[in-house]
Amino acid sequence: MAELNYRTALVTGASSGLGRGLALWLGRRGVKVYAAARRRDNLVALAQEARALGAHIEPVELDVSQAEATLERVRELDSACDGLDLVVANAGVGKQTHALQFEWADAKQVIDVNVTGAVATLSAVLPRMVERNRGHLVGISSLASCRGLPRNAAYSASKAFLNTFLESLRVDLHGTQVRVTCIKPGFVKTEMTASIPYFMPFLLETDPAVELMARAIVRGEDEYGFPWPMDRAVGLAKWAPNFLFDAVASKVL
Numbered sequence: 001m002a003e004l005n006y007r008t009a010l011v012t013g014a015s016s017g018l019g020r021g022l023a024l025w026l027g028r029r030g031v032k033v034y035a036a037a038r039r040r041d042n043l044v045a046l047a048q049e050a051r052a053l054g055a056h057i058e059p060v061e062l063d064v065s066q067a068e069a070t071l072e073r074v075r076e077l078d079s080a081c082d083g084l085d086l087v088v089a090n091a092g093v094g095k096q097t098h099a100l101q102f103e104w105a106d107a108k109q110v111i112d113v114n115v116t117g118a119v120a121t122l123s124a125v126l127p128r129m130v131e132r133n134r135g136h137l138v139g140i141s142s143l144a145s146c147r148g149l150p151r152n153a154a155y156s157a158s159k160a161f162l163n164t165f166l167e168s169l170r171v172d173l174h175g176t177q178v179r180v181t182c183i184k185p186g187f188v189k190t191e192m193t194a195s196i197p198y199f200m201p202f203l204l205e206t207d208p209a210v211e212l213m214a215r216a217i218v219r220g221e222d223e224y225g226f227p228w229p230m231d232r233a234v235g236l237a238k239w240a241p242n243f244l245f246d247a248v249a250s251k252v253l
């Protein structure tokens, strides 16, 4: 495995699922991790679990949909630890927004957390990382960003935004020591997918998914979609003509 060059990290959405797993993965390898989310009790339990393993995780109560407060809090953390080396914008919500039962409130929540929250999290440290010429920005997108998936107008679009946002940053940062990584998971067993009633192909358990994500981050990948069969299928779906995509997606997904 590539060498781990982080002293400090911030992981948002660390009170459950992939973010929790990633915070522990980093903490167990000696990184001081700020674990952010709204559910304080979960974060305190995570910090206790980490302590028992000899790892250092600090709970940070934060609602990333409050953009100004997020910018301020993340900058405070950056100052407190003499510069965050790794920032993972992982917090996300997966509300369904079917066109036939569309609710603005659900779409707004998805945009506030997955788009505004992620951009606020990353923007808070970007200028500082540029000044230090060091750091790693990571966004947790989704393979659901490849096309507009059924029932997921807001979710698919929010993750497509994140892909493009991160790609532009990456191009702008070319030639610097600030890295940008976009992670695109397929289906993973977490709270987010617990209530999904339909078939989820290539569904992964949380731990192996965290392992794949963490290793891709440490390798400094530009983009990483997993599991690979789902990534390949999505790659094909990108090129399918609309008539074919619409017919298959509306029946199979």
Ligand SMILES: NC(=O)c1ccc[n+]([C@@H]2O[C@H](COP(=O)([O-])OP(=O)(O)OC[C@H]3O[C@@H](n4cnc5c(N)ncnc54)[C@H](OP(=O)(O)O)[C@@H]3O)[C@@H](O)[C@H]2O)c1
Residues within 6 Å of the ligand: 012, 013, 014, 015, 016, 017, 018, 019, 036, 037, 038, 039, 040, 042, 062, 063, 064, 065, 090, 091, 092, 093, 094, 113, 117, 140, 141, 142, 143, 144, 184, 185, 186, 187, 188, 189, 190, 191, 192, 193
């Ligand atoms: N599971 C999958 O199949 C899958 C697939 C592709 C991509 N992803 C992405 O992976 C990321 C993690 O999701 P997960 O599967 O681990 O789901 P999860 O277990 O539901 O975790 C979501 C995390 O986001 C946090 N969060 C939600 N709203 C927030 C807010 N306003 N402010 C701060 N934190 C907030 C939650 O914490 P609080 O509720 O405590 O705030 C929780 O820690 C998400 O970005 C998701 O879109 C997941």
